[in-house]
Amino acid sequence: MNPVQYGEACQALVDTFNALECDLKDHNYWGDDAINAIRAEIKDHYIAEQNRRCCYCGREYPTKNKAVWDGEHIIAKSAAPQFMFEPRNLAASCKDCNIAKGEVEVRTNPKRKTFPDQSNHYKIVHPHFDNYHDHIRWYGDVVKPLSAKGAELVNMCKLWRFGVTKAGAEVAPPNTLVDGWIGVMMDPQADALSKEIAIEAYKAYVKTQPQKAAG
Numbered sequence: 001m002n003p004v005q006y007g008e009a010c011q012a013l014v015d016t017f018n019a020l021e022c023d024l025k026d027h028n029y030w031g032d033d034a035i036n037a038i039r040a041e042i043k044d045h046y047i048a049e050q051n052r053r054c055c056y057c058g059r060e061y062p063t064k065n066k067a068v069w070d071g072e073h074i075i076a077k078s079a080a081p082q083f084m085f086e087p088r089n090l091a092a093s094c095k096d097c098n099i100a101k102g103e104v105e106v107r108t109n110p111k112r113k114t115f116p117d118q119s120n121h122y123k124i125v126h127p128h129f130d131n132y133h134d135h136i137r138w139y140g141d142v143v144k145p146l147s148a149k150g151a152e153l154v155n156m157c158k159l160w161r162f163g164v165t166k167a168g169a170e171v172a173p174p175n176t177l178v179d180g181w182i183g184v185m186m187d188p189q190a191d192a193l194s195k196e197i198a199i200e201a202y203k204a205y206v207k208t209q210p211q212k213a214a215g
């Protein structure tokens with residue numbers, strides 16, 4: 001993914017912020033009207049660069065509507081305001097993924113001073129440093145993590161929410177077991193016995209969840 005390149009006016013504002021002493025870098029600046037143009041450049045760039053797909057759930061949202069998209073800080077801006085305008089710390093995510101992810105720490109070493117710019121510096125699949133499809137596979141609305149980073153992302157952004165909603169259970173699964181069962185059920189490579197076990201386990205699980213009212 002190509003990182004955003006700021007226009008001249010926005011770059012000047014970014015440079016001014018980046019030149020501040022570390023303790024003067026306040027993440028609340030992100031909400032300041034003075035940087036409306038920067039936020040717009042970021043969102044427009046990444047929505048287009050990601051083909052209008054959320055960087056975490058991969059869902060296509062064919063709109064630029066602000067009610068749908070968030071400018072996403074992969075390392076939360078509250079945790080590291082010094083990386084607030086770092087192009088490789090930015091992406092576009094849907095509201096649900098952004099809210100689910102919250103301010104959870106994604107770095108393997110949060111004490112590192114310089115910007116973490118390698119895949120192994122992150123616990124989750126990184127929109128800039130990882131290939132999404134190496135870590136996450138979708139079977140329709142059902143997600144299967146293919147790696148530890150994939151599993152971290154599934155949990156952090158609650159990516160099982162699409163499949164669980166379809167299965168009729170309103171409450172999110174409390175653990176990764178459910179994702180595992182769904183993955184096995186949907187996996188064309190899985191053997192028949194594994195599938196049967198996964199189906200029975202999943203059925204038993206769904207029965208324990210509050211069901212949506214019929215109709």
Ligand SMILES: [Zn+2]
Pocket residue numbers: 054055056057058059093094095096097098
């Ligand atoms: Zn999403």
